[in-house]
Amino acid sequence: MTIGSSAHSxxxxxxxxDLGDLLLRQWRRSDLTRQFAALxxxxxxxxxxxxxxxxxxxxxxxxxxxxxxxxxxxxxxGGYLYGIFTARGEVAGGIGLHDxxxxxxxxxxxxxxxxxxxxxxxxxAAHALTAAALTLPHVVRVEIHxxxxxxxxxxxxxxxxxxxxxxxxxxxTAPADSGIGMVWATTARAGVAADGGRDGCLSADDPPTxx
Numbered sequence: 001m002t003i004g005s006s007a008h009s010x011x012x013x014x015x016x017x018d019l020g021d022l023l024l025r026q027w028r029r030s031d032l033t034r035q036f037a038a039l040x041x042x043x044x045x046x047x048x049x050x051x052x053x054x055x056x057x058x059x060x061x062x063x064x065x066x067x068x069x070x071x072x073x074x075x076x077x078g079g080y081l082y083g084i085f086t087a088r089g090e091v092a093g094g095i096g097l098h099d100x101x102x103x104x105x106x107x108x109x110x111x112x113x114x115x116x117x118x119x120x121x122x123x124x125a126a127h128a129l130t131a132a133a134l135t136l137p138h139v140v141r142v143e144i145h146x147x148x149x150x151x152x153x154x155x156x157x158x159x160x161x162x163x164x165x166x167x168x169x170x171x172x173t174a175p176a177d178s179g180i181g182m183v184w185a186t187t188a189r190a191g192v193a194a195d196g197g198r199d200g201c202l203s204a205d206d207p208p209t210x211x
Contacts, residue, residue, distance in 0.1 A: 022124060082095050134188040
C-alpha cells in the first residue's frame, strides 16, 4: 500500500492511496461520466440502504456534487470523499471519511458498484482508510455506522476487527432500514489487521457475501 502525502495539511488524510490493483483518490471533475454511470447502474442495488439514493442520479446533480468534492478537502460539510478505481480505471465504488461525529473521531461511509460486489473491495478500501485516518494527529477513533439489517455493510467492520460499541434505535432513512442502528469503532491501540480481523481471520458468523 502506498499512501500519498496530503497537499493540504498534515492534519488531513492523503488525497491518494494506492493499493496496487485498486486506487483510492479524491474525486476529480473529469470523473463525472464514470461516476454517473456507476451510480446509475447501481441505483436499484443502493436505494434500499442509502438515503441519498432515493431517486435515480441525474447528470446535473452529480456534476454539482462532484464539483464540491473535487474542489474541497474537506468538503464544506466535513467530508473527504474518494473514488475507488480498478487497475483498468473503472469506478468500483466510493468511500469517505466524515467529520460528523465526536471530537477526535471520523466516520467511514462507503458504497459499491453492483458489478463489483463480492470481491472484498470495500473491505480493503475501508482498511486502508482506517489506517490513514488513525495516523492523523487529532484522530483517536474511527467509526462505521450502518443499519442492523444491512448485513453486507456490517460485515465490513466485523472483518476488520472493529468493535460493535452500540446498537440502538435510530430514524429510518432508507426503504430497507430496520430502524436499529449499529455503531462499530476501532482505535489506533486496537489496530486493524491487513487481511481481515485483528488476527487476520474472518469471524465464523460472517455472511458469505462480501463487500
